[in-house]
Amino acid sequence: MADIGKRRISILGSTGSIGVNTLDVVNQLGGQDSFEVVALTGNANVALLAEQAKGCGAKLAVTADNRHYADLKEALAGTGIEAAAGREALIEAGDREADLVMAAIVGTAGLAPTLAAARRGADIALANKECLVSAGELFVRAVEQGGGRLIPVDSEHSAIFQCLEDGQHGAVERIVLTASGGPFRTWTREQMAGVTAEIARAHPNWSMGLKISIGSASMFNKALEMIEAKHLFDVHPDQIEVIVHPQSIIHSMVGYRDGSVLAQLGCPDMRTAIGYALTYPDRPQLNVERLDFAKLARLDFEAPDEVRFPALRLARTALERGGVQGAVMNAAEEVAFHAFCDGRIGFLSMADIAEQVMDAMIAYPAASSMDDVFAADEEARRRAADIIAKTEMAA
Numbered sequence: 384m385a386d387i388g389k390r391r392i393s394i395l396g397s398t399g400s401i402g403v404n405t406l407d408v409v410n411q412l413g414g415q416d417s418f419e420v421v422a423l424t425g426n427a428n429v430a431l432l433a434e435q436a437k438g439c440g441a442k443l444a445v446t447a448d449n450r451h452y453a454d455l456k457e458a459l460a461g462t463g464i465e466a467a468a469g470r471e472a473l474i475e476a477g478d479r480e481a482d483l484v485m486a487a488i489v490g491t492a493g494l495a496p497t498l499a500a501a502r503r504g505a506d507i508a509l510a511n512k513e514c515l516v517s518a519g520e521l522f523v524r525a526v527e528q529g530g531g532r533l534i535p536v537d538s539e540h541s542a543i544f545q546c547l548e549d550g551q552h553g554a555v556e557r558i559v560l561t562a563s564g565g566p567f568r569t570w571t572r573e574q575m576a577g578v579t580a581e582i583a584r585a586h587p588n589w590s591m592g593l594k595i596s597i598g599s600a601s602m603f604n605k606a607l608e609m610i611e612a613k614h615l616f617d618v619h620p621d622q623i624e625v626i627v628h629p630q631s632i633i634h635s636m637v638g639y640r641d642g643s644v645l646a647q648l649g650c651p652d653m654r655t656a657i658g659y660a661l662t663y664p665d666r667p668q669l670n671v672e673r674l675d676f677a678k679l680a681r682l683d684f685e686a687p688d689e690v691r692f693p694a695l696r697l698a699r700t701a702l703e704r705g706g707v708q709g710a711v712m713n714a715a716e717e718v719a720f721h722a723f724c725d726g727r728i729g730f731l732s733m734a735d736i737a738e739q740v741m742d743a744m745i746a747y748p749a750a751s752s753m754d755d756v757f758a759a760d761e762e763a764r765r766r767a768a769d770i771i772a773k774t775e776m777a778a
């Protein structure tokens with residue numbers, strides 16, 4: 384039986400950047416005295432997964448990749464921690480009895496296990512923004528029907544969540560998402576054309592996983608966040624603004640009808656947003672760097688450039704078109720991202736491919752079930768892969 388007062392938590396994607404930071408926050412908040420860790424999941428890095436599971440006394444450790452099952456089982460031999468592998472086991476991890484599930488898998492791979500947790504009624508601490516971009520209202524409804532809360536972990540959305548005053552939703556005029564602008568903020572398209580993944584992943588302010596780092600360089604991450612904001616906060620697309628703020632100190636803002644703008648500020652450290660999600664509605668005591676305003680001296684802002692960063696324009700298009708366009712944009716870009724990392728296509732081709740697939744699937748029917756979402760996702764992946772193969776043949 385669970386100890387009374389202990390929060391039961393599972394971390395989907397515990398071996399990633401958000402996952403590691405989540406375990407750090409769990410430790411800062413008392414570790415096993417405060418939390419009972421139900422399940423952890425990872426992918427290829429089973430050594431870290433096993434070490435994490437032993438360190439926090441997890442009941443279950445799952446690797447998404449069947450090929451690593453034997454290694455995981457061996458690493459956990461004699462500990463009493465259950466080892467499992469594969470897609471179904473991942474869903475089972477989401478479905479186990481945790482009160483709160485940190486959704487920190489990268490990409491659409493996180494959708495099915497997060498959905499299982501949502502349907503069961505767990506509170507969802509959502510880092511895996513692709514869930515909302517792909518499944519939108521269906522995902523929000525699944526959380527609502529399950530009876531759990533949806534608490535954003537993405538720093539911008541955590542900021543907005545914190546700036547939304549209770550009962551004042553009707554007074555919200557606009558949501559202002561801040562964007563660092565990434566490593567290519569001041570670069571021309573010609574300069575960006577030839578960059579490698581190694582160059583593109585070097586984010587100026589945040590240390591993060593590979594996909595989101597590349598997504599920051601192309602601003603595709605901000606595109607996903609615009610769609611994420613639409614679904615999280617139920618605002619009209621016209622109410623979502625993006626402003627480039629290179630220092631990443633203001634994490635985002637909410638503008639109200641009286642002209643007031645509320646902002647949430649902090650050092651760029653995901654542990655603040657993670658901690659907030661883990662203890663909401665309380666604020667935890669956290670050992671993170673404090674802002675030194677005198678040292679900071681200034682905050683800068685620039686209008687975003689949708690010509691150099693077409694991903695922002697694609698997000699608006701996806702929002703205007705509705706239906707499965709978010710799922711399509713996300714899936715096509717995910718395929719293009721892998722092709723870019725493998726050196727098969729150039730940096731600028733990622734947005735081109737996403738746009739081509741979105742246009743080709745403009746008449747695709749809206750999703751009325753999760754199966755429809757998965758079907759649209761698959762079709763978009765297939766089309767993106769075709770375009771990439773044709774481009775390679777032509778080259």
Ligand code: NAD
Nearest residue numbers: 396398399400401425426447488489492510511512591592
């Ligand atoms: P990461 O690449 O560092 O970690 C991803 C995790 O998912 C790892 O545990 C990995 O093992 C697992 N994983 C990878 N492929 C998988 C698959 N096919 N099936 C199951 N598991 C798989 O990524 P991250 O930077 O921690 O980002 C995780 C999510 O959080 C992303 O959706 C990202 O956009 C979001 N996010 C991250 C940050 C950040 O600071 N890193 C900030 C905001 C939002």
Ligand code: MG
Nearest residue numbers: 537538539608
């Ligand atoms: Mg973010």
